[in-house]
Amino acid sequence: MTDAEELRSRTREFLAAHPPATTDRLDFLRARFDAGLAWVHFPEGLGGLGASRTLQAVVDAELQAAGAPDNDPRRIGIGLGMAAPTVLRYGTEEQKRRYLRPLWTGEEVWCQLFSEPGAGSDLAALGTRAVREGDTWVVNGQKVWTSSAHVARWAILIARTDPDVPKHRGITYFICDMTDPGVEVRPLRQITGEAEFNEVFLTDVRIPDDRRLGEIGDGWRVAQTTLMNERVSIGGMRIPREGGMIGPISATWRERPELRTHDAHQRLLKLWVEAEVVRLTGERLRQQLAVGQPGPEGSGMKLAFARLNQEISGLEVELLGEEGLLYDDWTMRRPELVDFTGREAGYRYLRSKGNSIEGGTSEVLLNIVAERVLGLPAEPRTDKDVAWKDLAR
Amino acid sequence: MSTQPDLLYTEEEEALRAAVRDLLADHCDAAGLIARTESDAPHDVAAWKALTEGMGLAGLLIPEELDGQGATHREAAVVLEELGRWAAPVPFLTSAVVATEALLECGADDLLSQLATGTVVGALCVSLHTAPGASFPTARVEDGVLRGELTGIADAAFADLLLVPGDDGGLYALSAGSATIVPQTSLDLTRPVARVVLDGAAGARRLGDAAPAVHRALRAGAGLLASEQLGLADWALTETVRYLKERKQFNRPVGGFQALKHRLAELWLEVVGLRAAARNAADALTTGDDTDVAVAVAQACAGPVAVRAAEEALQLHGGIGMTWEHPAHLHLKRAKADSIAYGTAGAHREALAELVDLRAP
Numbered sequence: 001m002t003d004a005e006e007l008r009s010r011t012r013e014f015l016a017a018h019p020p021a022t023t024d025r026l027d028f029l030r031a032r033f034d035a036g037l038a039w040v041h042f043p044e045g046l047g048g049l050g051a052s053r054t055l056q057a058v059v060d061a062e063l064q065a066a067g068a069p070d071n072d073p074r075r076i077g078i079g080l081g082m083a084a085p086t087v088l089r090y091g092t093e094e095q096k097r098r099y100l101r102p103l104w105t106g107e108e109v110w111c112q113l114f115s116e117p118g119a120g121s122d123l124a125a126l127g128t129r130a131v132r133e134g135d136t137w138v139v140n141g142q143k144v145w146t147s148s149a150h151v152a153r154w155a156i157l158i159a160r161t162d163p164d165v166p167k168h169r170g171i172t173y174f175i176c177d178m179t180d181p182g183v184e185v186r187p188l189r190q191i192t193g194e195a196e197f198n199e200v201f202l203t204d205v206r207i208p209d210d211r212r213l214g215e216i217g218d219g220w221r222v223a224q225t226t227l228m229n230e231r232v233s234i235g236g237m238r239i240p241r242e243g244g245m246i247g248p249i250s251a252t253w254r255e256r257p258e259l260r261t262h263d264a265h266q267r268l269l270k271l272w273v274e275a276e277v278v279r280l281t282g283e284r285l286r287q288q289l290a291v292g293q294p295g296p297e298g299s300g301m302k303l304a305f306a307r308l309n310q311e312i313s314g315l316e317v318e319l320l321g322e323e324g325l326l327y328d329d330w331t332m333r334r335p336e337l338v339d340f341t342g343r344e345a346g347y348r349y350l351r352s353k354g355n356s357i358e359g360g361t362s363e364v365l366l367n368i369v370a371e372r373v374l375g376l377p378a379e380p381r382t383d384k385d386v387a388w389k390d391l392a393r
Numbered sequence: 394m395s396t397q398p399d400l401l402y403t404e405e406e407e408a409l410r411a412a413v414r415d416l417l418a419d420h421c422d423a424a425g426l427i428a429r430t431e432s433d434a435p436h437d438v439a440a441w442k443a444l445t446e447g448m449g450l451a452g453l454l455i456p457e458e459l460d461g462q463g464a465t466h467r468e469a470a471v472v473l474e475e476l477g478r479w480a481a482p483v484p485f486l487t488s489a490v491v492a493t494e495a496l497l498e499c500g501a502d503d504l505l506s507q508l509a510t511g512t513v514v515g516a517l518c519v520s521l522h523t524a525p526g527a528s529f530p531t532a533r534v535e536d537g538v539l540r541g542e543l544t545g546i547a548d549a550a551f552a553d554l555l556l557v558p559g560d561d562g563g564l565y566a567l568s569a570g571s572a573t574i575v576p577q578t579s580l581d582l583t584r585p586v587a588r589v590v591l592d593g594a595a596g597a598r599r600l601g602d603a604a605p606a607v608h609r610a611l612r613a614g615a616g617l618l619a620s621e622q623l624g625l626a627d628w629a630l631t632e633t634v635r636y637l638k639e640r641k642q643f644n645r646p647v648g649g650f651q652a653l654k655h656r657l658a659e660l661w662l663e664v665v666g667l668r669a670a671a672r673n674a675a676d677a678l679t680t681g682d683d684t685d686v687a688v689a690v691a692q693a694c695a696g697p698v699a700v701r702a703a704e705e706a707l708q709l710h711g712g713i714g715m716t717w718e719h720p721a722h723l724h725l726k727r728a729k730a731d732s733i734a735y736g737t738a739g740a741h742r743e744a745l746a747e748l749v750d751l752r753a754p
Contacts, residue, residue, distance in 0.1 A: 253751055260754035269742040273693040280669035284400040300662040369661055370654035374634050377649030
């Protein structure tokens with residue numbers, strides 16, 4: 001319905017009415033949302049125009065050229081990438097109107113309360129309990145690996161509402177108020193020295209039933225929307241040659257010939273080729289998405305990036321020789337943004353160890369590829385027909 | 394990199410693939426392939442006739458005014474994917490790509506018109522292992538006749554027209570009948586190499602300078618070989634997955650064991666990467682954009698992936714994979730020879746060291 005030309009002129013009209021130079025940043029962002037130019041593939045009235053997702057680039061280019069402020073998407077990645085599509089798909093009209101606008105403008109940061117100490121790869125085994133008391137749910141449990149929890153206003157939460165049925169069936173999906181007095185956020189320090197993540201302890205947290213997303217007991221299905229969108233957003237990025245981890249080590253190689261050895265040269269060239277091949281794979285995936293033919297390649301991209309990041313950063317530390325014995329800074333910090341390549345080689349090496357664990361371990365992803373892409377038999381299951389309360393733990 | 398490469402397949406390319414696949418399914422059964430490798434005529438004449446006279450594929454890269462199809466490297470790459478799937482014993486890569494590119498560089502229009510029909514098969518007499526840019530042996534040019542011996546010439550035994558680099562820097566064309574071609578016992582049974590013995594062969598015609606023609610030919614050969622390797626690797630993966638779903642041990646399909654699932658998933662990931670790299674090389678050869686880097690990346694990736702796919706196919710088929718009757722060995726032999734053809738992965742990485750300025754110590 002909306003084509004690129006129409007969208008371009010619409011964006012220009014908007015810019016004329018709200019000149020970026022003289023408009024307050026937040027006012028600008030709110031107005032942009034109300035004009036349907038936030039995410040054009042969302043419905044009208046919810047920041048979009050019901051247009052094709054690929055047309056967003058037209059809007060973004062116009063806004064960028066005009067020097068318009070953006071919503072700092074990296075700061076609110078969980079809200080944009082995971083919470084928003086789930087609220088859109090499963091939320092009531094009231095919920096969509098309440099949450100999506102401040103989510104998109106960045107006025108309200110979101111975090112994700114999914115993983116638990118006892119439920120990592122087997123997320124559906126989670127044990128955080130939600131018990132209904134009238135129109136309210138009372139939640140108790142512990143969540144972990146929660147980025148942005150210390151700055152978040154809201155969380156997407158999955159909790160066990162029925163322990164007497166098999167694990168996938170007794171889960172319900174909620175929106176949790178992170179300012180509730182029962183929510184305690186503690187930094188979780190990692191091997192890098194900093195605390196990018198948190199532990200979140202939930203003690204008698206009270207969630208009104210109108211903050212439930214989807215049906216009672218249907219939370220696992222709702223969560224699939226969240227997790228699927230996490231993967232889509234990974235595939236959408238376009239990376240230039242030598243973007244990512246291969247960039248810094250290539251620069252070091254060029255600038256510091258005294259570090260070069262024959263062994264490192266062989267390994268660097270191999271990794272450079274692998275990085276370029278993975279980049280091209282991502283580009284191919286992006287092109288498939290753009291013509292509406294998403295390929296199964298997406299499932300493999302994270303596997304490839306994890307391995308590559310780990311190998312490249314490992315070589316980089318070694319290449320640095322005496323400097324590789326040093327580390328930039330062990331100070332405990334709580335960064336708001338995660339930048340895998342922003343710090344020095346030692347940090348990159350340690351941080352990239354998490355790449356094969358976070359967002360699905362490489363071992364689980366290999367199973368997913370084998371079963372969903374190659375159609376090989378599923379793992380034998382002993383938990384399918386067992387009530388959650390009777391599972392081994 | 395001025396524009397983004399097109400890494401997808403067009404509808405026309407998919408249609409071409411389907412046609413080639415149908416044709417090969419009629420010609421290249423495993424038993425027939427294996428029997429042919431032990432005969433005096435390892436090349437599949439009938440399949441070549443069908444591909445060339447029937448579909449005009451010998452002239453894909455030749456302009457229409459010279460009786461060719463005027464198609465691009467992207468289409469040739471799709472054909473090679475399908476040929477690689479069967480390890481088909483036809484001289485498409487060596488004649489319709491490598492020899493053709495050399496003739497295009499020399500502007501030898503009359504010879505191109507002959508190659509376009511497929512009735513004349515060309516062979517560039519540079520050993521198959523030669524990387525683009527590497528040096529290569531030449532024949533002595535003495536008073537207008539060629540002397541000497543050139544080895545490792547792929548598909549020479551099936552060729553009618555030889556393109557021979559001379560020690561005077563020229564590239565010469567002569568009919569295969571005026572040379573002695575001695576098949577060498579080859580690792581790759583479906584793309585055998587031969588010795589070309591020139592004992593004062595007369596009637597050779599100088600086409601132009603050898604260096605640019607050979608370089609262009611080998612670069613196109615290397616870049617498009619990646620698509621053949623992709624087809625081969627994809628066959629190995631697909632066949633192995635199919636077999637492991639059927640084969641049962643310990644009262645389960647063997648493909649349900651996690652150790653094997655993970656190996657196949659890893660292999661799938663490598664094949665997916667090779668597809669992007671091979672498409673990128675085919676597109677770069679077509680557009681002329683960033684071609685040297687794209688070809689070197691594809692070849693630095695393709696050899697190891699295709700070899701690993703063929704090796705995994707053999708291992709995961711268990712004992713049957715080790716037998717002469719199962720086609721896995723044909724693919725392994727082709728994959729291993731391909732990993733040397735037009736330069737090893739290591740040679741292409743060395744080229745990249747210069748191209749992208751990551752120089753040796």
